[in-house]
Amino acid sequence: MHHLTSKLMIYRNIDKNSILFRLSDIYRQFEAESYVKDDLIRDIYIEINRLLDISTHYGFDNNLWHNYLAFVLAMTENPFTRVSEKVGANNGTVNKFAKGDFSIFKQLFDFDFSKLENELAIDCFTVITNYKAVVKGEQIFNKSVSEKVQELSQAIEQSEDDIELYQVITGFYKTYGVGKLGLNKAFRISTDDKSGFLCPITMTSDMLLDDLVGYESQKKELIKNTEAFVEGYRANNVLLYGDAGTGKSASIKAILNQYYSQGLRMIEVYKHEFKELPKVIAAIKNRNYRFIIYMDDLSFEEFEIEYKYLKAVLEGGLEPKPENVLIYATSNRRHLIRETWSDRSDMSEDEMHRSDTIEEKLSLAERFGVTIGYYKPNREEYFNIVTNLARRHPEIKLSDEELRSEAGKWEMRHGGMSGRTAQQFIDSLLGPV
Structure with a gap:
């Protein structure tokens, strides 16, 4: 693995403390046979634990190693990726280096951990490449990023040659962008040094x-x-x-x-x-x-x-x-x-x-x-909002007249006529009886 990561050109700016480079260094020690077995296993488990943390945060599933590598590609900002988000595939000389790096990532995708597992008597890489995540509510993880990264991961898995691989990755950048600004919708100013100055807001409504x-x-x-x-x-x-x-x-x-x-x-x-x-x-x-x-x-x-x-x-x-x-x-x-x-x-x-x-x-x-x-709706506009919202929920069986009557009582007790009051009234009808 180390002989692969050391050849990266465009993606050399990946954090040297990243899981990828830490595992690469672990593999270098393993191949050089310059390690203490228990210490090396401990270091491997630390990186696997970090990988599981990222996977839980973003809701990754199936092959977590592939998802992680796709995540690295999606989040790494450099001159090439920022140009690609504007124009996609292009003809600059830098493409030769890009194609070389993508080929390395494909080899990392297909990397065989069996020798390491056999000699150390561990199976953690087999586990993370055949992982079944517990299904969680979307509020638990950043669903927007999760879906895009897993889509990229699957496309890389299925790419048949370097040309297709190049098209897949540059096409991803052009479609979705790169880094947190590309893959997230909304941000707020962060006081947390780990998040950077702008922190993604991972829970956004889907209202249109x-x-x-x-x-x-x-x-x-x-x-x-x-x-x-x-x-x-x-x-x-x-x-x-x-x-x-x-x-x-x-x-x-x-x-x-x-x-x-x-x-x-x-x-x-x-x-x-x-x-x-x-x-x-x-x-x-x-x-x-x-x-x-x-x-x-x-x-x-x-x-x-x-x-x-x-x-x-x-x-x-x-x-x-x-x-x-x-x-x-x-x-x-x-x-x-x-x-x-x-x-x-x-x-x-x-x-x-x-x-x-x-x-x-x-x-x-x-x-x-x-x-x-x-402005606040008049009475007819208020009842129209209530009726329209109610008809989106077949489980609400009240007639228009019943809705008008109950909505009128509701707004008198809850702050007057507004779209918010109408939605709160509908929510009350959808709650437990």
């Missing part, structure tokens, strides 16, 4: 815009702007404002699901993290994806100055916001800042200063080129 009943004109405007963005045309920052529970956040999450396959990604940033916005943009500006920076429930109180960081990004500052980044925000306030708000540095009654403060307040909201209002 058609699942959101009503608000047709609002959805149409959101779609128009987002489609322009993912297709590489000029597009605007978007502010969705209006009443609570009307589907503002749900619409943005649905947009992510709808356009993820076209390269859309989302980064959720909270108000207390706004000072990190330049760092977020620096991390994503040169990648082959379109990023929406998502700010939920955005508003500013009198004592908060975080709006200044947002304003600097919206206005461009010295460095213009990259063309592959937009900001989508939701707020219950049309102008983001309460009407009673006043700048802490402006406690004077001087009229000119007051005018400047008001202007700064208004200019923040105006930086969102598209503003879309979401």
Whole structure:
């Protein structure tokens, strides 16, 4: 194994503490017969345990060794993989090195561990190459990455020659991208050094815009702007404002699901993290994806100055916001800042200063080129949402009249008419009797 990994060219930047290189070093000791048996077995079990941890996290199954190698290929970022995610197979000279590395990975796929197992009297490699994972709920592992990696693993297994192998791997990069930005949908800023600055959000809803009943004109405007963005045309920052529970956040999450396959990604940033916005943009500006920076429930109180960081990004500052980044925000306030708000540095009654403060307040909201209002439904719209949601569940047997009656009672006890209240009412009907 060591004689294979030592020949890698493009993929030499794989972490030397990775399972692949650690096992390679173990195999080098084994072949050189420069080891203490018990110590070598202990080191092998440490790497197998690490492999099982990754497999559990991503829900890998069957041949965990193959899944792991495919995972390494999918997650390794280097100049070649980043070019491949843009153009797929290409004709550069670097392809000679790439094909050589892919051939090495194929040999690693087919590596025979039997000699090692026989001499050390262990069977852990046989176990991990014929593994039956316990079926878990999708919340336990990152299903999105799991399915893609296992698809790549199976395609490599079935490839018949180096040409097909090259097409399979570069095709994967072009279809799904590379690394965590390529394979995941959504991210948040991380304080965990192990996760890197941007940490994948592995649990995302599968809601689409058609699942959101009503608000047709609002959805149409959101779609128009987002489609322009993912297709590489000029597009605007978007502010969705209006009443609570009307589907503002749900619409943005649905947009992510709808356009993820076209390269859309989302980064959720909270108000207390706004000072990190330049760092977020620096991390994503040169990648082959379109990023929406998502700010939920955005508003500013009198004592908060975080709006200044947002304003600097919206206005461009010295460095213009990259063309592959937009900001989508939701707020219950049309102008983001309460009407009673006043700048802490402006406690004077001087009229000119007051005018400047008001202007700064208004200019923040105006930086969102598209503003879309979401309002509480009237009674008929509310009942229409309830009825549409109920008819998606055949187990709900209530007639339209019964639904109207019960939904009316529900909203009076649970915060008034809204899409959220309607969904909560339906959830109550689907719960245990």
